[in-house]
Amino acid sequence: MHSRVRRLRRLSQIAFLTGFLVLFGFAGRSLTLHSLGDGAATGWPLPADLFLRADPLLALSAMLSLRQILLPLLWYALPAVVLALLLGRVFCGWVCPMGAAIDLCERIGRIRGRRPGQAPPWRRVKFYVLVALVVTMLLPAAHRSPREPSLSQSLGLSAAYLVDPIALLTRTLTLSGVAPAQWTITFARDVNLIWTVAPLVEKRPWLGAVLERIGAALEWFVRPDSPPYFRLGLVSLAIFLVIVALGSFARRFWCRNLCPLGALLGLLGKLSPLRLRVSDKCTRCLRCVNECKMGAILEDPKQYRGPECIWCYTCLAVCPEKAISVTALPAGSGRRDGLDLERRRVLEGMGIGLAAVLLPKVDWTAKRTQAGEKVLKLSSERLIRPPGALPEDAFVTACVRCGECMKVCSTNTLQPAFGEGGLEAVGTPVLVPRMGPCADSCVACGQACPTRAIQPFKLEEKQHLFLGTANVDRSKCIAWIYGRQCMVCDEACPYDAIYADVLNGLPRPVVDDRVCVGCGECEFRCPVEPRGAIRVSASGDKRHLSRAQQRALREAASPRAQTESGTGTYIVPVPTEQDMIDKAPYP
Amino acid sequence: MSRNEMTRREFLIRALAAGAGAYAATQAGLLSLLNGVAEAASSSRPTIVVASKGDIPGRVRAAVEAMGGMAKFVKRGAAVVIKPNMGWLRKPETGANTNPEVVAELVRLCRACGARAVTVVDNPVDGPASRVAARSGIQEAAEKAGAKVICGPPPAMYERNQIKRGKVLKETDTLRDILRADVFINVPVAKVHGSTKATAGLKNLMGTVLDRGAWHQSDSLDQCIADYATQVRPHLIVLDATRVLLTNGPKGPGQTKDLNLIAAGTDPLAMDAYAVQLLGMRPEDIGHLKRARELGVGEMDLSRVNIKRV
Numbered sequence: 001m002h003s004r005v006r007r008l009r010r011l012s013q014i015a016f017l018t019g020f021l022v023l024f025g026f027a028g029r030s031l032t033l034h035s036l037g038d039g040a041a042t043g044w045p046l047p048a049d050l051f052l053r054a055d056p057l058l059a060l061s062a063m064l065s066l067r068q069i070l071l072p073l074l075w076y077a078l079p080a081v082v083l084a085l086l087l088g089r090v091f092c093g094w095v096c097p098m099g100a101a102i103d104l105c106e107r108i109g110r111i112r113g114r115r116p117g118q119a120p121p122w123r124r125v126k127f128y129v130l131v132a133l134v135v136t137m138l139l140p141a142a143h144r145s146p147r148e149p150s151l152s153q154s155l156g157l158s159a160a161y162l163v164d165p166i167a168l169l170t171r172t173l174t175l176s177g178v179a180p181a182q183w184t185i186t187f188a189r190d191v192n193l194i195w196t197v198a199p200l201v202e203k204r205p206w207l208g209a210v211l212e213r214i215g216a217a218l219e220w221f222v223r224p225d226s227p228p229y230f231r232l233g234l235v236s237l238a239i240f241l242v243i244v245a246l247g248s249f250a251r252r253f254w255c256r257n258l259c260p261l262g263a264l265l266g267l268l269g270k271l272s273p274l275r276l277r278v279s280d281k282c283t284r285c286l287r288c289v290n291e292c293k294m295g296a297i298l299e300d301p302k303q304y305r306g307p308e309c310i311w312c313y314t315c316l317a318v319c320p321e322k323a324i325s326v327t328a329l330p331a332g333s334g335r336r337d338g339l340d341l342e343r344r345r346v347l348e349g350m351g352i353g354l355a356a357v358l359l360p361k362v363d364w365t366a367k368r369t370q371a372g373e374k375v376l377k378l379s380s381e382r383l384i385r386p387p388g389a390l391p392e393d394a395f396v397t398a399c400v401r402c403g404e405c406m407k408v409c410s411t412n413t414l415q416p417a418f419g420e421g422g423l424e425a426v427g428t429p430v431l432v433p434r435m436g437p438c439a440d441s442c443v444a445c446g447q448a449c450p451t452r453a454i455q456p457f458k459l460e461e462k463q464h465l466f467l468g469t470a471n472v473d474r475s476k477c478i479a480w481i482y483g484r485q486c487m488v489c490d491e492a493c494p495y496d497a498i499y500a501d502v503l504n505g506l507p508r509p510v511v512d513d514r515v516c517v518g519c520g521e522c523e524f525r526c527p528v529e530p531r532g533a534i535r536v537s538a539s540g541d542k543r544h545l546s547r548a549q550q551r552a553l554r555e556a557a558s559p560r561a562q563t564e565s566g567t568g569t570y571i572v573p574v575p576t577e578q579d580m581i582d583k584a585p586y587p
Numbered sequence: 588m589s590r591n592e593m594t595r596r597e598f599l600i601r602a603l604a605a606g607a608g609a610y611a612a613t614q615a616g617l618l619s620l621l622n623g624v625a626e627a628a629s630s631s632r633p634t635i636v637v638a639s640k641g642d643i644p645g646r647v648r649a650a651v652e653a654m655g656g657m658a659k660f661v662k663r664g665a666a667v668v669i670k671p672n673m674g675w676l677r678k679p680e681t682g683a684n685t686n687p688e689v690v691a692e693l694v695r696l697c698r699a700c701g702a703r704a705v706t707v708v709d710n711p712v713d714g715p716a717s718r719v720a721a722r723s724g725i726q727e728a729a730e731k732a733g734a735k736v737i738c739g740p741p742p743a744m745y746e747r748n749q750i751k752r753g754k755v756l757k758e759t760d761t762l763r764d765i766l767r768a769d770v771f772i773n774v775p776v777a778k779v780h781g782s783t784k785a786t787a788g789l790k791n792l793m794g795t796v797l798d799r800g801a802w803h804q805s806d807s808l809d810q811c812i813a814d815y816a817t818q819v820r821p822h823l824i825v826l827d828a829t830r831v832l833l834t835n836g837p838k839g840p841g842q843t844k845d846l847n848l849i850a851a852g853t854d855p856l857a858m859d860a861y862a863v864q865l866l867g868m869r870p871e872d873i874g875h876l877k878r879a880r881e882l883g884v885g886e887m888d889l890s891r892v893n894i895k896r897v
Contacts, residue, residue, distance in 0.1 A: 496841070
């Protein structure tokens with residue numbers, strides 16, 4: 001019976017992990033297609049970031065940081081909270097995709113913790129982490145944005161997204177999972193599978209159709225045209241692998257010792273009525289102690305730590321005497337709910353939380369003007385933000401570095417910043433035109449941002465959301481220095497922001513900075529290797545203006561035609577109706 | 588030896604010649620392309636047909652009929668490749684790509700003649716290719732008419748092609764499907780162009796090569812376009828002048844004009860000359876057309892062309 005429950009648990013883990021991956025795939029695909037108007041929304045009744053919304057730690061951090069009860073978020077997070085109140089850390093053992101991933105890797109890699117048995121004091125660290133997080137949620141952030149004060153209530157919002165397991169897993173999948181998955185599928189489809197499967201399929205044509213369908217479905221998820229590649233992909237993969245590798249010290253090391261979500265659920269679980277009871281049939285063989293995934297059972301095998309137990313049912317299944325059972329009565333149960341935290345360490349955790357708030361002040365990019373605006377003079381020219389982004393100081397505070405925008409970006413241009421904006425901006429999205437342009441037909445990032453650091457925008461607004469300005473490097477452009485016919489930048493520009501300066505019949509590109517929004521199509525297509533002769537620079541970023549002001553600027557810019565160099569005269573007027581009748585002898 | 592008998596020498600020479608001829612004939616694709624050259628060289632006054640009555644599919648049919656009917660070009664069992672302008676991530680109403688109705692009607696006509704396979708292909712400038720194909724409307728329209736649509740073919744589908752008479756462009760990688768096709772139909776749209784001033788059929792052929800960047804980086808893009816036109820000749824050119832783009836070509840957005848004309852012909856240069864004068868320009872002002880004339884691609888002077896109205 002107990003082993004059946006164990007199997008049920010594994011099925012539950014597989015189901016939730018699969019659900020997580022499927023929703024991950026939908027998030028990337030449907031949101032992008034929907035925004036491009038190429039395909040209808042999937043009609044899937046669940047939001048694609050369901051797991052992030054249902055995460056109680058993130059809900060808590062959002063509400064504490066913003067000092068308001070966010071009802072929709074509350075509804076989503078409620079099931080996990082109720083589950084914890086009733087059954088303790090059953091989420092960790094049955095639902096959490098990170099837990100499932102760790103279990104899976106440990107099974108595949110045959111990682112067995114070197115120290116089975118009772119958890120050493122390391123298990124307390126996750127509570128200290130939780131304490132530090134809560135402190136950051138309660139304290140105001142080091143930067144208060146004068147523009148959007150409600151957003152900059154605390155650092156806690158971003159800190160939680162950095163260490164929460166669901167956010168971590170999402171980020172790892174986004175940055176380092178999709179591209180290799182796509183490559184594998186394409187490779188299998190194009191090369192290997194054809195050779196090995198072809199003889200099988202010849203005899204069974206129905207098999208061919210089935211494989212075709214499976215392949216198409218898989219490809220639908222992982223974007224065959226443009227598998228997304230990311231900077232810092234190696235870093236995020238390394239972090240995940242370290243988490244898994246820690247399992248060689250103790251099984252589920254992350255869950256036992258580091259996970260703040262687990263700590264939170266463990267705390268809630270203290271109120272849980274269900275508990276394990278060990279009968280007198282126990283022979284003290286200590287098998288349960290060795291097999292317990294969380295090292296929750298104490299030296300006296302009749303006692304265990306409640307806040308650690310994830311209800312994996314392993315002890316119940318392996319006990320040779322079948323001495324363990326589940327009961328709702330406190331009497332006779334060996335559940336110990338005490339956290340046993342050291343007061344000194346708790347204070348240290350609080351101190352770290354406090355210090356974390358000050359950490360951004362250590363880097364020079366923390367400099368603010370007298371008006372409280374972030375000083376952009378120190379940022380790189382390449383700090384080009386997504387369209388609809390808030391002004392810089394509000395942006396770095398509101399952005400939680402979840403990576404959703406990068407995941408849904410249809411051209412793979414959004415990348416995590418590394419040096420462009422200093423320490424404050426690491427992990428926030430920037431446009432990298434040579435990776436991909438910001439397509440004039442896409443609004444995905446504005447739809448995906450959970451904290452509205454990127455405000456939603458419409459397609460028509462893109463032409464007046466100024467992110468930067470393209471600049472022709474006349475010392476590199478082959479038209480300017482070699483007199484070659486190119487103008488590919490002009491071809492690529494969707495906003496008609498490049499006009500021609502003509503010399504002896506040869507057009508050379510010039511950027512009209514009143515029109516250019518910095519989308520990067522020109523830089524992306526420039527044939528001059530490696531970095532292009534026309535490059536987008538952050539100068540011309542007009543996020544400090546309102547949308548109405550930006551639109552007015554754009555409308556005031558009247559179109560230009562090509563000019564003869566130096567004379568400023570327009571030499572190719574638009575043919576009028578009469579022109580076309582007169583000059584077209586063969587209409 | 589009587590006069591009807593062959594000497595050994597004669598026999599050897601004739602046998603070798605026959606063998607060489609047979610080998611050349613097995614290069615079926617090349618042969619049909621060369622046929623185009625022969626035809627162009629031999630005809631004295633090229634003909635352009637302009638259809639301006641009826642709905643768009645009707646105009647396409649009328650133009651092709653006036654050129655002798657599709658059956659003149661497409662024999663039963665032929666492999667047909669249609670090359671529209673499917674290069675830009677733009678909707679049909681912007682005039683940046685070929686009108687999907689035009690492409691669909693041509694596909695239907697080819698299939699009605701018993702073509703074995705009709706492929707609609709382009710190497711787009713914008714990306715990703717699947718979205719370009721979808722947004723242009725050509726994928727849906729062509730597939731419904733029974734064609735296979737390939738937008739953004741993988742590198743493996745290209746084959747090295749020597750441009751024998753090329754002055755600047757000596758070799759390039761051309762789509763194998765086009766080199767081997769029985770019938771190659773070029774379906775450009777008439778537009779202005781920021782670099783070459785105007786673009787029609789000759790420039791449209793840039794979408795059949797793998798590395799366009801090399802042409803831009805060469806000594807003369809115009810010369811490359813003209814060089815390529817000497818090597819790769821479509822059997823039929825159908826010009827889409829239903830909606831022409833007058834400003835900010837080739838991608839737009841710009842001012843368009845609904846001329847609602849469909850033109851068809853077999854002389855690539857004459858077709859282009861006709862297209863650019865619709866836009867209010869003179870063929871001799873367009874660099875690649877002038878150079879194409881120098882290379883004998885066709886007739887640029889429209890006064891020497893039969894223009895039939897239907």
